[in-house]
Amino acid sequence: MTKKIRQLDRVVIRFAGDSGDGMQLTGDRFTSETAQLGNDISTLPNFPAEIRAPAGTLPGVSSFQVHFADYDILTPGDSPNVLVAMNPAALKANLADLPRGADIIVNTDEFTRRNLAKVGYQANPLEDDSLAGYTVHPVALTSMTVGALADHEVSKKDAERAKNMFALGLLSWMYSRPYESTLRFLERKFATRPELVGANVAAFKAGWNFGETTEDFAVRYEVKPAKMPPGTYRNITGNAALSLGLVAAGVRSELLVFLGAYPITPASDILHELSKHKRFGVLTMQAEDEIAAIGAALGASYGGALGVTTTSGPGVALKSETISLAVALELPLVIVDVQRAGPSTGMPTKTEQADLNMALFGRHGEAPVAVLAPKSPADCFYAALEAARIALTYRTPVLLLSDNYVANGSEPWLLPDVESLPDLRVDFATGPNGEDGATFLPYLRDPETLARPWAVPGTPGLEHRIGGLEKADKTGDISYDPANHDLMVRTRAARIEAIPVPDLEVEDPDGDAQVLVLGWGSTYGPIGAACRGLRQRGLSVAQAHLRHLAPMPANLGEILRSYERVVIPEMNLGQLAQVIRARYLVDAISYNQVHGLPFTANELETMLEEVLKNV
């Protein structure tokens, strides 16, 4: 039968199931197919910290949301148009996020009395009228998959496990996705077990054909490609982009990159990725603990490599003493904090941006470092390069504040020309720098950058000792002189403040906004989407986003003072707002949410509308 085709401009789909159901993989594949088609995309994985939480329970639900459109989008979408629920737990955990009228595709095979009871359903929601406001598509996903694989030489368990490919096939048909990349992927993934390639391909095709033939799905949808700048794209997560940024830093600096890391969610993927790139001169070391990880990285920097350590909040706390040592030694070092919900173990797989205070202030003594934060998954690439540039040029530790949302979320990335990336080559000290032409002064500064010479072991004639004890200006000898300490403390602060960072840009298309929304890090997308929503309704609002948090852009104070009200939304209890109030004496409105999930554009739009009313 011929199905009607309906054009849509945007769709949000959420795949939800048990943590063992392969929902992340299903979402990834759907995203990749969608990228191939040329839609703009934003994704949001959401999964428990437990590797296999008890099957069929609410804590075990894992989901993957993908938003795609024929125009440029900024967020993974507030609420799904389609929910794929692989079991009762997935339905129950996600139903509240669905707007009325949304499509729900459920795997009826899993709606057994036992599974329903596990999540507290008294009656089967598929059989009463509790889902009357939605369009429910009951599909016997498991049994149809097993049936489709009857002729395949695979175990019943393997056949059942292929049900996610059936679901992917069905959704790929529904949204007219090109599926060649998925078939290629399955061949790669199961290269050593050809019988599983066959089974999973068959399950995918069975799902596709089911959509084509069943009357339950009367309409097929199309979302046209988005108008995006010409070039070659790939879909990328923040952690992958950040890793590539660090590899790029090695390529452009011609230095060895040394990563010292201890496994921690959600940063471990950077260690995994970088461990594959030895041919670029990237060395990784899985250290015995967080402290050793940064220690080894600092040792590598001392020897002339680009030392990097990657972690999450609890790890930064442990590294704090070594960061202060790096401040005293004035050596390059990149510290990546992929933030997660705290304090303590908190919610390791959920996002938050509550490590800003720690990044800015969390050390003993006056120990200033440069701090920056990427605003989106693809921006992690450029932020990592920028962190490396600052570290190498100004010989300082740099803290890069990513978070779980940008780290695991993804978006299309227009691949850059390698030649267009910044030249990060450094000048090592090679000879004496004293006025007498014979002396080496390890703490004599470059007047422009205020950086001291990077004199690496192995350089004849420059033998010198450095350490954590206060050093005399220029000579670097141990000094307890009061005036010298005062000078050194002020110099260390001044040299961070003097790092030139780009002026803050304000987006105010109407030009008459009285309210400025200031954000930092991963809130860029939701804030942008909220501002766009307001403007479409004729309201004026300005948006500015801080990438550099230390030092801050020179024009920030002037910008803040030119608006009636400044609103600062953060996924913490107001850490940037406190800094802005303290530094610029601006009575900013701090808007906070700590759900472990990104802001929705809708909640920000509602909040901002209230602010606009009161100006």
Add this chain to the structure above:
Amino acid sequence: MSEPVALKLTAKDFKSNQEVRWCPGCGDYAILAAVQGFMPELNIPRERIVFVSGIGCSSRFPYYMNTYGMHSIHGRAPAIATGLSTTRPDLSVWVVTGDGDALSIGGNHLIHALRRNVNLKILLFNNQIYGLTKGQYSPTSEVGKITKSTPVGSADAPFNPLSLALGAEATFVARTIDSDRKHLQSVLRAAAEHEGSAFVEIYQNCNIFNDGAFEQLKGPATRDDSLIRLEHDQPITFGRDGQFCVVHPPGGFGLEVRETAATAAEEIVVHDATITDPAYAFALSRLPGLDLRNTPIGVFRSVRRPSYDSVVQEQLDAARATVTEPREQLFAGLLHSGDTWTID
């Protein structure tokens, strides 16, 4: 390869311009002089030698060596030195540490450096006391030690540093004494020749807070009957007249001291530092009692195992050997890997 050129360095070349500021009479002076005296033997240019230390009296050491050096933070020297050594195989990296630095706050880094067999020469100055913080007991102080922080005696049992290092399967383990320059330098020589982690415990006198801790091993009246000088391939006998020997009694796990006169020559253990099983060297490390009698010095263990640095370097070289194009081009290939699409 041609013969290396003799650099003709002297101990003086290794003295930095910094005034040495340990307490008068401290054992560290003797160790510093012995190390400075030994360094020319390495025939390595000064710029390729690095001393890394943590915190404590001993950790001031790098300031006094005219080489590259880093005085880092408490306990972390092995970790920092690991990053340096791994990325710079051309350097000779030495770690100077103390009993508190290496065995208390930095215990984790020490054991992991040893198990990895990082190419570091680790000199642990053991004075069985905290000196820089003015006299608290340390993880090598004897049980019941009365100090400022333990006025009625410490309650915790000490580490035996060599047993600990051997438990971590260190490939080179030795002990020497600050006041015996000849022996100290012979141990440094063996350590320097070793590829991988070389762990050297140096008994060092703190004349302010724990004076005479090793007197039993130094005083002319007691030392010969207390010290066991290990010599590779030699039967282990000691005492003024060689009247004691070490045997491995049947049925037991450990080693014991006997009267030589009452022991058949073939029963006396012949020292072999190259035995792969660390149990032998461990048994040696357990010989001394609390009174320091039967204390072996010298090289307990020296076995061959690829260093962490060399394995990492091999992996790096193997990966780089597959590269035929310039790095920029290779990186462009990496960027464009996976599923990409093009918009015209």
